[in-house]
Amino acid sequence: xxxxxxxxxxxxxxxxxxxxxxxxxxxxxxxxxxxxxxxxxxxxxxxxxxxxxxxxxxxxxxxxxxxxxxxxxxxxxxxxxxxxxxxxxxxxxxxxxxxxxxxxxxxxxxxxxxxxxxxxxxxxxxxxxxxxxxxxxxxxxxxxxxxxxxxxxxxxxxxxxxxxxxxxxxxxxxxxxxxxx
Numbered sequence: 001x002x003x004x005x006x007x008x009x010x011x012x013x014x015x016x017x018x019x020x021x022x023x024x025x026x027x028x029x030x031x032x033x034x035x036x037x038x039x040x041x042x043x044x045x046x047x048x049x050x051x052x053x054x055x056x057x058x059x060x061x062x063x064x065x066x067x068x069x070x071x072x073x074x075x076x077x078x079x080x081x082x083x084x085x086x087x088x089x090x091x092x093x094x095x096x097x098x099x100x101x102x103x104x105x106x107x108x109x110x111x112x113x114x115x116x117x118x119x120x121x122x123x124x125x126x127x128x129x130x131x132x133x134x135x136x137x138x139x140x141x142x143x144x145x146x147x148x149x150x151x152x153x154x155x156x157x158x159x160x161x162x163x164x165x166x167x168x169x170x171x172x173x174x175x176x177x178x179x180x181x
Contacts, residue, residue, distance in 0.1 A: 008102035011093035018088035133181040
């Protein structure tokens, strides 16, 4: 392979869950061992996800491509074995012998575009259905049973119809204020 300084994107297959360690190892080697001559950046595509747990919103980051680490490198005879032998790395994606195949730039742009343009994704499991009977567990109507009339997923609330003194009364309650009957 001829020594060129043309940087292209490659995908390293890593042991799932060890992507951050691989990235940290390569970045440390870039600073201390002079790998910055042939590696310009290392990236783990992450996605921000908002989850509702116990009535509280939690923002978590999750790996967009589990088991893979993106590396922008000028692939040389020196670079290939160094990256290939990083701890927790299984090899290159599309590895053919001792030659790693670069990923097309349009695929990288699509992945990087997802990271740049992403808005927080809501993984809200709505544990209730319209028409389902629920029991109020908090507030002044604690202990009352009612029927779900409407689900307001964006607000994480339900409109529940309870019967008070023989009259149907609508209540707006949070997901954490009711339990399934």
